[in-house]
Amino acid sequence: MKRCFLTIFVAPLILVCAGCTHKPAPASALKPTAFGAALVESSGGKQFGATGMTLAQPVVVQVNDEQGTAVAGALVELSGPPGVSFDPQSGLTDSSGQLTANVQLGGLAGRYQLAARTFTKNQKPVELKIEEIALGYQQQVGFQLDDKYCARCHNPESSAERVSNFDNLEVKPHPFTEGDTLNKMSDADLTAIIGHGGPALNKSALMPPYGYTLSKTEIEALIAYIRLISDPPYHAAGMVYAQK
């Protein structure tokens, strides 16, 4: 009787438990054919994307060996905070030692710290941090305003389409990524200098007032954008989304 009980109840129980504990096959069935010693970012970092959206440029990372030559066939795994997805999540580097992945950012505006990982011959992990910025609605509006009104002077980089005016100015404007300076200014200060020009804070008159051109909401959006992209990060602006 007892034996019968055992076979009827315990055996299926064990089976069920076994079924539950059975882990799904590892995500990457990829076997690396080579190993590198270092991981470098080729392109795709520091992009501005929209929340929840696929970044315009894919992230490209390269695996190098000790001599700095590219390694093909090394395994690279990508990871990020919740809400971020990669296509592909992991893969082997191509003939030029690179892995290209499309990144979709999470639903919240902020900085996203992503990580790429590869393994050395001794199974030691090598990690590379990549940062991307997701713009929410407000920051997106700010970005457009920056592009139209501010970037020509505040961004020292010239593009093929547009020459920067930064070098032509006697008093240099602060690039919006210059967190060391801009993080010390309060929202009220920024509102004043955007709305009433440099002289409002005893600064250069080369900065004209935009208070009669931009609306209050537009100036708020511009500040939200400046706060988000500043480097080092502006802390009151929101969370830094990183992996735990």
Place this chain on the structure above:
Amino acid sequence: MQSSSKNPTSIWQTLFGHPVRAFGVVSLLLLISLAIAPAKNHFSEWRHFQKQYLSLIRTRGDAVTLQRHFHDGIQQIWLPQLGVVDRCTTCHVGLKEASLADISTQPFRRHPVIPHTSEQFGCVMCHRGQGAATTVEEAHSSTLAWEQPILPARFVQSSCGQCHRAALAGTPQLNSGRSLLTRYGCVHCHTIKLADGSAIKPTDDPPSLEHIADKTTREWIYAWLKDPQAYAVTATMPNFKLSDPDARDISAFLISNSTSIPGDTEAAKDSKAPDLTAGASLYGESFCASCHAVQNAAGNVVGGDVGPELTRIGNKARPEWLRAWLRNPRVYDAGTAMPHYRFTDQQVSLLAGFLGNKTDSDLLANVHLDAPTPEQIAHGKLLVTEYGCASCHEVNGIKKPDNFAPELTRIGSKPLPQIIFLPGMQHTLPDYISTKIRQPRSFGSALKMPQYTLAPAQIDALTTALLSLTDRAHDLPLALSVPTQPASTYQPAGKAGQLMADMACFTCHAINGRGGDMAPDLTWEGTSVQRPWLQAFLKNPGTLRPALIRRMPRFNLSDSEVTELADYIMTVYQTPAFERDAMPSSGYPPAQVEQGRQLFYSKYACQSCHIIDTKVDKGYIGPTLTQVGSRLNAAWIYHWLKDPQAMRPGATEPNRNMSDEDARALTAYLMTLKGSSKLEAKK
């Protein structure tokens, strides 16, 4: 037991025994059943979330304020006009709490700042899902009762597009998706009607194939059909995945079906080797790169996207046709966006030689086609009809098919049971639409939809634009929809109008709402400029904005053409806002001029963007003002300084809220800057 034995026939007693006990049992059952509802309510999901929220805010600095904002029980937003009954705020309690910016766990996150409030529009208008539900499963997911699950965050901009037809600054993804819909020609085959009944019009201009044999060879057509992006990476023509015989037959049909235009086959008179250096500099001087791109050695595509990419143009264009096209493009295509440059024969030869040299020896190396048979041509014609080529291109003898592909007017609300999903695909509308764009043929080998070369971000953008085409977008009260400006059909009259069409002014300039945005809006150009300057500029355009790469090319206009155009611009393009001759062009008191000069350099610091003294000033953003006094009209300068955006909507120069006196002084100063070209203008 006793009672049942006394009266065994009574079912009542068999079941419950003594009547008193029976009464007790039934009462108990009743009590229990009465308790079910309150218990279910007590243990409900939303109460659990509300309790969680309360314990979350308890430890925070502003707990009292947050607690005061919190309302117990089921919350509801009811907007009968919009058909919205949303109970989302029952669990999403902290949506409006600015101090919860650091909370990233749902459902307590703060809502990002947007221009609308939930009281105005509710939640499901933007996020979809079932608003009236009070469990997570029913509100968010697709259930038996509700097909529309929550819209993934990456497509949320589509909801803005339900009401807003015009581009919004905060929705770049939707804007880009909409422009892809028209630019990649989706709407040539798929009809998309808007709520007001109008249909979305394509903005691309696929070339007519009526005279294609003049322009190119059968070999090129074959290679192009097989893989358009191999010829030009920026090509918007999709890949129809044609088999070799099909591509052979279509190319045979198109060539045999083409009619010739006299002049296109005229051979060059001089047959000397092309002067590539002189050709390249003419290409640069004519600002061809403002519209046409070329892929450089590093693989980057450099140049504008108004016209086709020219990286391998020598493989495509027949030399005779290229010469005819450069001489006057309007002969081959009357509606082309390319201006008629009025090149001399020598210039035509130079440019044609330079462009003809842009070839890729690999492109046509493996294409060998035998002379076509009549069967092949007939089969080609059949294929051209079947694939709907005439939806985009004009083809002799084949009419543009109506409704060639399914209408997409309400694709954003397509019921899921009507969709055939692929195995392994998520059963949601966004997934269906994006997969359909990414791999159209995977839904069936007989499908005709071609394969587009789009980046993942572009596919997301297109999906967003399509998801905005919902039932709601059509059924909303009209007062809520924010329509776009109706497309202007402005057409300048007379001989000047013909001239402007010939030079394709509207490709770059906008006038009265029609035209491109590459160059300044000319609606009030007649008020703005002085006639001698305008005439000199039309004859030989100089540099106004040193930082710009795209500039007005020289069109080699004759004197009579310049007079014609200047007459028209000075007469017609006048603003009604003020009197043009209200202020003199010279003779301002020196004191006022000096005051203006000081205002320019100190108070308003105009030198940050403008140059007056080329030795000192370096401002690069606005136009150079060295000769502004002979270029612009005084009253225009005055009114521009007072409010630039009123003179030209969207102007970058900020409004300085200038006093009348300051504006007058600055005008006086600027009008003294006659520059060196004053003499030229007098001539």
